[in-house]
Structure formats: C-alpha cells, structure tokens
Amino acid sequence: MWDQRYNTSEYIYGKEPNDFLRQSLPALPLGDFLCLAEGEGRNAVFLAQHHRNVTAVDASAIGLSKAHRLAVERGATLTTHLADIAHFNLGEERWDGIVSIFAHLPPPARKALHKQIVHALRPGGIFLLEAYTPRQLDYNTGGPPEIALLMDLDSLQQELQGLRFLHAQECTRELHEGLFHNGPSAVVQILAQRP
Numbered sequence: 001m002w003d004q005r006y007n008t009s010e011y012i013y014g015k016e017p018n019d020f021l022r023q024s025l026p027a028l029p030l031g032d033f034l035c036l037a038e039g040e041g042r043n044a045v046f047l048a049q050h051h052r053n054v055t056a057v058d059a060s061a062i063g064l065s066k067a068h069r070l071a072v073e074r075g076a077t078l079t080t081h082l083a084d085i086a087h088f089n090l091g092e093e094r095w096d097g098i099v100s101i102f103a104h105l106p107p108p109a110r111k112a113l114h115k116q117i118v119h120a121l122r123p124g125g126i127f128l129l130e131a132y133t134p135r136q137l138d139y140n141t142g143g144p145p146e147i148a149l150l151m152d153l154d155s156l157q158q159e160l161q162g163l164r165f166l167h168a169q170e171c172t173r174e175l176h177e178g179l180f181h182n183g184p185s186a187v188v189q190i191l192a193q194r195p
C-alpha cells in the first residue's frame, strides 16, 4: 500500500518536518538518530540538516528513494534501511535519539518495539513520538481508521517504562503536513529521556 501511495513525484506528507519535531529540536541531543517508519524522509532530512547523523528505516522502497532525493536536494546525508520495524533490531545503547512520527503498528509489534527503544537509547538519549489517538476517529483528517492502531498516553507511558518523560500530552492541534494529514487532529506527543 505505501509504495503505491508514494509512487508520485509529489511528497505526500510534504518536504517540511513534522511540527512537533521542529519545535522539539532545542531539546534534542547531537549524535546518532534513528527515524522509524520515516517514509519520504522529511523528518530525517531535517535532523541531518541540523547536524545529526541520521538513519531512516521504512518498509517502502519508493518512500526511501524519495528520502534520498530530498536529502540530495537539501545537501544532507542519510543512511536508509528498507525493513519492517516490527522485526528490526535497534541494538543496545546505539542511539542518541529515536523518532517515531505517525508510525502506527498493531499493538503487539508496537509494544515490542517500544520495549526495544528503552534499551536502544544511550543514557541521556531522547525518544520523540507523535501519533494519532483514538479521538482522531471523530475528525477524519488523517491516520489509520482502525482503533487498534491508534495510541493513547496511558498505554505509551506503560510501554516506555524506564524513560523519564519530559513532555507527554494528548491534544488536538491543526495539522497541515501534506495531503493526508490535514485539519484538526487528535494526537499524543512524547519526549522521553533514558536516564
């Protein structure tokens, strides 16, 4: 499905980074970053332009080839991995930052991934997430239509035990991030640090 969606010259989520990522930049360390389910690369390229060493992983080959194209256009460098993040080894104390923007996995895969994230961060490393909550089903302005794929703050705080939450909120905000994320949106945002 994602290759089909990305198979156009247009960047369907735009070329600019996610708003929450942009706002959080001052709180992010320098160093090695992993962008999960990164698609066409807007967030990874933004971080690379801001002096992070970035690896982007996604299951769409077309998405990642657009990510490389965007990196070249912006004079940035990216490493990419074509992989299913439900079966991706994040390593141990490997990353200074891990970014998950609208990465909606089935709950068992999401829980396993979040468990890995706690150990894959280096001490002081930051995990940043923005995702749609179940309340998004009332808006119809983007995101998966299946409630099981949506995330709420309580579950995320359970799944990410071991991290210290610097910012954790559910909110409704105006999103204008490409064709498919457009309008008032119910999201959860997390910025959490490995002690």
Ligand SMILES: C[S@@+](CC[C@H](N)C(=O)[O-])C[C@H]1O[C@@H](n2cnc3c(N)ncnc32)[C@H](O)[C@@H]1O
Residues within 6 Å of the ligand: 002, 013, 018, 036, 037, 038, 039, 040, 041, 042, 043, 057, 058, 059, 060, 063, 083, 084, 085, 086, 100, 101, 102, 103, 104, 105
């Ligand atoms: C809504 S898009 C978000 C893309 C990007 N994070 C952004 O904000 O522009 C969801 C992305 O998740 C990727 N994806 C979905 N399931 C995946 C999986 N199991 N493994 C890797 N990537 C996956 C899709 O290929 C797609 O690029």
